[in-house]
Amino acid sequence: MSTRHITVTDSIDDVDTVQWAQVAAADTAPVHYTPAYLRAYQTSPLSPFLAARYVTVAEAGRTLAVLPCYLQQQGDPYGFLRGVGIEEADGPALLGHNWYCYDTRVPVRATVPARRDRIIGAVLDALREQAAADGARTAGLVSVPEADPVLDVARDKGWRVAPIVTRFQLPLHSAAGDVFDSYDAYLATLGARTRRTIRQYLRRAADAGVTTAVEAPRPDFLGTVGDLTRRTAAKYDSAGMYPEHAFTDFVMALGDNARVVRVDRGGQTLAAAIVLLDDERLHMWAGGTSHATVDGFSPNYLLWATEIRTAIEGRKRWVEGGRSNQPMKTRHGMKPLRLYACVTPSGA
Incomplete structure (x- = not known):
C-alpha cells in the first residue's frame, strides 16, 4: 500500500x-x-x-x-x-x-x-x-x-x-440533461408574468438605443464596474467586499476566467458586472446598476438577460447566482441550495 x-x-x-x-x-x-x-x-x-x-x-x-x-x-x-x-x-x-x-x-x-x-x-x-x-x-x-x-x-x-x-443556482439543462440551445428555451421555463416582463424590457431597451456587450476586463473600465458594484452592495451592507484597487488587480489576474458584461446607452454605463467562467458554470460574481429603471425598463433585468444568454451561448449547464436577493433570483428560475x-x- x-x-x-x-x-x-x-x-x-x-x-x-x-x-x-x-x-x-x-x-x-x-x-x-x-x-x-x-x-x-x-x-x-x-x-x-x-x-x-x-x-x-x-x-x-x-x-x-x-x-x-x-x-x-x-x-x-x-x-x-x-x-x-x-x-x-x-x-x-x-x-x-x-x-x-x-x-x-x-x-x-x-x-x-x-x-x-x-x-x-x-x-x-x-x-x-x-x-x-x-x-x-x-x-x-x-x-x-x-x-x-x-x-x-x-x-x-x-x-x-x-x-x-x-445560495441560488439556475439550471440551464432539461431533466434529461440536455442543455438549453437558446435564450427562448430558457424563457419558456419561467412564469408567464416574468417572461412577459423580460421581453417587454428587452423591447423598450432596444427602442431606447441601449446596447449590451461581453468583453475581456480592462483596468480603465473596471473602475466603473467596481463603483457600480459597491453602490449596489451597499444596499446589503457589503460594499467593503470590493475594495477599489484590489478589485481591479484581482479581476485582471483572472485572465480568461473573467468577463465584463455591460449595458450602455450613449456614453453612459447603466449596468455592469463581472462574471466568472469554468467548464460547467457562469458565475454572476459582482455587479451593479446606476438606476432602478430607465425609460420604462430595468437595466438590472437587461444585465441578467445578457449574462444568462452568455451562459447559454457558452453551453454552460448552470448559472451560479451567489447568495442574497432571493426574490430576483427565484423570479428568474434559480433554485435554492x-x-x-x-x-x-x-x-x-
Whole structure:
C-alpha cells in the first residue's frame, strides 16, 4: 500500500498546480479552485488574511485531494457563524475556502465512497492540526452545499455542522440533461408574468438605443464596474467586499476566467458586472446598476438577460447566482441550495 503524504504550503506557487488543476477538474470544482483564481486571490486579496494554506494529499507522487484555506484574524466578518451560535470563529480562524466562494468542497480524485471519505477525513485532520500550529481558535469549512460528503465526514469526527445561508443556482439543462440551445428555451421555463416582463424590457431597451456587450476586463473600465458594484452592495451592507484597487488587480489576474458584461446607452454605463467562467458554470460574481429603471425598463433585468444568454451561448449547464436577493433570483428560475459550516468543536 502506498504511503499517503499530506503537505501544507503557504503559496500556490509551491504546489504542483498541474496536478492541483487535474484534481479540481476531476471533481468538477468551480472556478474558485483553479490555480489562476487562487493566485489572483493570494496576490490581490479582496479581504485581508494572515496567511494562505494549501493542503494537498498525495500517494506515490499523485495528488488525490486539495483544499485552499486562509488564516483570518476575524473568521466571521459577515456574522454567518455567530448567527448559528459558533462564536469562536470571531477570533483567529483557519477556514476554507474563503467567503467569496459559495461552493466550498474538498476536491478529491476518488470515486469509491469509502476511499473518498478517508481522504476527506485526512484533509480535515490536517486542517485541524494546521489551525493549532497557527494558533487559531477554530478550523473549518464554510459554504459547504447540503449533501456534500464533507458534512458527514465532519459529523463523524465530532465537528459542529450547521446551516448558515442559502445560495441560488439556475439550471440551464432539461431533466434529461440536455442543455438549453437558446435564450427562448430558457424563457419558456419561467412564469408567464416574468417572461412577459423580460421581453417587454428587452423591447423598450432596444427602442431606447441601449446596447449590451461581453468583453475581456480592462483596468480603465473596471473602475466603473467596481463603483457600480459597491453602490449596489451597499444596499446589503457589503460594499467593503470590493475594495477599489484590489478589485481591479484581482479581476485582471483572472485572465480568461473573467468577463465584463455591460449595458450602455450613449456614453453612459447603466449596468455592469463581472462574471466568472469554468467548464460547467457562469458565475454572476459582482455587479451593479446606476438606476432602478430607465425609460420604462430595468437595466438590472437587461444585465441578467445578457449574462444568462452568455451562459447559454457558452453551453454552460448552470448559472451560479451567489447568495442574497432571493426574490430576483427565484423570479428568474434559480433554485435554492442550503449551505453549511462545519468547524472543529470548542476546545479542540
